[in-house]
Amino acid sequence: YPRGYFKFSEGIISATRPDSVDFQFSASISSGSSGGPIVDQSSVVVGVARGGIAPGKDDSGSVNGSDFNFAIDSVYLTQFLSDNNIPHKQSSHQYKLIESDIAKILQKTTVFILCY
Numbered sequence: 001y002p003r004g005y006f007k008f009s010e011g012i013i014s015a016t017r018p019d020s021v022d023f024q025f026s027a028s029i030s031s032g033s034s035g036g037p038i039v040d041q042s043s044v045v046v047g048v049a050r051g052g053i054a055p056g057k058d059d060s061g062s063v064n065g066s067d068f069n070f071a072i073d074s075v076y077l078t079q080f081l082s083d084n085n086i087p088h089k090q091s092s093h094q095y096k097l098i099e100s101d102i103a104k105i106l107q108k109t110t111v112f113i114l115c116y
Contacts, residue, residue: 011028013046029049043097053067
């Protein structure tokens with residue numbers, strides 16, 4: 001997003017644990033994407049990317065495994081916002097949007113924060 005555009009990757013929530021604030025998802029994310037929204041097909045934020053583990057390479061240079069990407073579940077984000085009296089809205093859209101419409105919504109509601 002800091003480059004002025006959104007990149008979409010399709011994926012699924014591939015693992016959850018009841019004792020964790022995170023979930024694992026299968027969509028590919030780029031370096032520097034931590035803090036970016038993970039949205040469903042209705043543009044509802046379901047989590048925020050927090051990082052991942054890239055696949056390794058064996059001695060021949062072949063890639064072993066796949067990406068393991070993790071996000072903080074929106075349930076915990078909503079609780080954080082409420083606990084700290086930070087105004088927020090929760091969406092309950094139930095309809096599927098096309099990527100260009102999702103991008104328009106996210107551009108209006110996503111900000112880039114640079115920390116030094």
